[in-house]
Amino acid sequence: MRELVRYLCSSCGGALIVDRHQGVYDCPFCGNAFDGAAMHRDEILADAENNLKQREFHSAKEKFDSILANDPNDFDALRGLVLCAGKLPSVNTLRKPDKVNDGDTEGFKKALDDIRKRAREEDLPYFDKMSEMLDIARAHKQLIAERSKQDKQYGIATEEHKEKHKNFGCFTIFLFLSLVVGVFILFLSDPNIFLRNSIIIFPAAITIFALIAIIPDKIENKKFDKIEHGYRKRKIETDNKLSEVEEKYSNAYAELNKLDMSDKGVQAPVESAVDNLTEE
Numbered sequence: 291m292r293e294l295v296r297y298l299c300s301s302c303g304g305a306l307i308v309d310r311h312q313g314v315y316d317c318p319f320c321g322n323a324f325d326g327a328a329m330h331r332d333e334i335l336a337d338a339e340n341n342l343k344q345r346e347f348h349s350a351k352e353k354f355d356s357i358l359a360n361d362p363n364d365f366d367a368l369r370g371l372v373l374c375a376g377k378l379p380s381v382n383t384l385r386k387p388d389k390v391n392d393g394d395t396e397g398f399k400k401a402l403d404d405i406r407k408r409a410r411e412e413d414l415p416y417f418d419k420m421s422e423m424l425d426i427a428r429a430h431k432q433l434i435a436e437r438s439k440q441d442k443q444y445g446i447a448t449e450e451h452k453e454k455h456k457n458f459g460c461f462t463i464f465l466f467l468s469l470v471v472g473v474f475i476l477f478l479s480d481p482n483i484f485l486r487n488s489i490i491i492f493p494a495a496i497t498i499f500a501l502i503a504i505i506p507d508k509i510e511n512k513k514f515d516k517i518e519h520g521y522r523k524r525k526i527e528t529d530n531k532l533s534e535v536e537e538k539y540s541n542a543y544a545e546l547n548k549l550d551m552s553d554k555g556v557q558a559p560v561e562s563a564v565d566n567l568t569e570e
Contacts, residue, residue, distance in 0.1 A: 375401030387427035416549040
């Protein structure tokens with residue numbers, strides 16, 4: 291069974307109706323010869339990129355490998371293998387470091403190390419830049435984890451402080467009532483003695499109340515204020531580092547686009563009545 295596909299000759303513009311599985315073609319108008327695998331490259335590449343978008347990484351890898359079987363240094367196919375290994379659905383996923391970190395960064399790194407040995411010399415700057423972006427993305431992930439840890443620790447400290455403050459409040463009320471009751475009982479037991487010693491009893495009661503209830507609460511508040519100040523200081527520092535890393539990543543991504551060596555080929559399929567037509 292033959293699958294007929296229509297192309298345009300890159301030399302004369304003549305229509306080429308060919309078998310998809312044929313190896314070599316000759317243009318019937320100008321005699322220019324074409325490599326079948328190279329002509330089908332764009333179709334295979336488009337299918338592979340569609341597999342990537344669908345997260346069908348195994349199928350995409352097979353197609354990229356088939357392109358590389360004909361051209362071991364094909365830039366788009368090599369890049370596709372990196373995306374497959376990193377579990378990234380498209381090149382656009384590289385726009386944000388968190389998207390890169392959502393994938394397989396270890397697989398991404400290993401694939402890059404391999405691809406950089408296989409790529410053409412003029413393509414190496416692109417893959418070197420990808421490696422640089424991966425390192426920046428990892429640094430971004432570490433900072434995110436650090437900020438999350440800081441938030442968690444501050445949240446725990448805040449809850450503990452609230453609980454202690456609540457307990458201090460309850461204890462303060464209990465101590466105050468106990469002192470009032472004690473003073474009242476002392477007054478009822480012997481009013482004369484109470485009145486003669488009131489100058490000692492009241493200051494003593496106030497001192498006891500301050501030492502046991504008020505002062506410890508103030509100390510706890512100062513301790514928490516110190517924790518809160520340290521948290522806010524570290525948070526600002528971490529946020530500033532994050533901003534710097536994100537800006538660095540954004541600049542690297544812009545540089546990556548400038549280094550893009552993508553080549554969609556010269557033989558673009560043309561819509562026609564014979565596209566995808568099969569013939570016995």
